[in-house]
Amino acid sequence: MKRHVILTPFAEAQVVAAVLAMRGVEAFAVPSSAGVLVVVDEDAAEFGEWDISELLGEDPESAEGREPTAAEAAASALSELSDYGVVVMVAELGDDVGSEPGVSGMVKAHRVNAGERGEDLSAGQLINNLPDEVEDLLIGADVRAVPDAIDTADLGPTEIQEILDALGRGNS
Numbered sequence: 759m760k761r762h763v764i765l766t767p768f769a770e771a772q773v774v775a776a777v778l779a780m781r782g783v784e785a786f787a788v789p790s791s792a793g794v795l796v797v798v799d800e801d802a803a804e805f806g807e808w809d810i811s812e813l814l815g816e817d818p819e820s821a822e823g824r825e826p827t828a829a830e831a832a833a834s835a836l837s838e839l840s841d842y843g844v845v846v847m848v849a850e851l852g853d854d855v856g857s858e859p860g861v862s863g864m865v866k867a868h869r870v871n872a873g874e875r876g877e878d879l880s881a882g883q884l885i886n887n888l889p890d891e892v893e894d895l896l897i898g899a900d901v902r903a904v905p906d907a908i909d910t911a912d913l914g915p916t917e918i919q920e921i922l923d924a925l926g927r928g929n930s
C-alpha cells in the first residue's frame with residue numbers, strides 16, 4: 759500500500775473536501791493543527807524483480823499521457839488554489855519486509871506548485887517538525903477513525919452545495 763499525505767495551508771477541511779469532491783477526487787480531508795491534511799491510499803506497484811524505480815520513483819516522461827492518480831489530482835488542484843502550493847508526503851511501507859521485523863519502507867516528499875511537481879524535500883526533516891498526527895497518518899493510522907475526517911466519496915451535490923453556501927455566508 760502506498761499512502762499519500764498532502765499538507766495544505768488551508769484551515770477548513772469541509773471546503774477542501776468539497777473542492778476535491780467537485781473534481782471527482784476520492785480522498786479524505788482531515789483537519790489538523792498543521793492545516794488540512796489530504797489522505798489518499800493507492801495500491802503500490804509490484805515488481806517481479808528489483809527495479810531502480812522503487813528508489814527513484816516513476817520517470818516523469820512515463821507519466822505523460824496517462825490519467826493522473828487521485829493523489830496527483832488532489833495535489834495539483836489544491837496547489838493551484840494556494841500561493842504556497844502543497845507538500846506531498848508518500849509512504850510505501852510494509853510489515854516484516856525482508857529481514858527487518860516490524861514496519862519498514864520508504865517515505866518521500868516533494869512540493870507541488872501551480873499544478874506542477876517541484877523539488878524533492880527531506881521527508882525526515884518534515885516529519886520531525888510536524889505534529890505527531892501527520893506521522894501517524896503517514897505510517898498507516900486508520901483515517902476513518904480520525905475525528906472530523908471527511909471522505910469525499912460521501913459528499914454528493916447537496917452536501918457540496920451546503921458547504922459552499924456556508925462558505926459564502928462566512929460560516930465555514
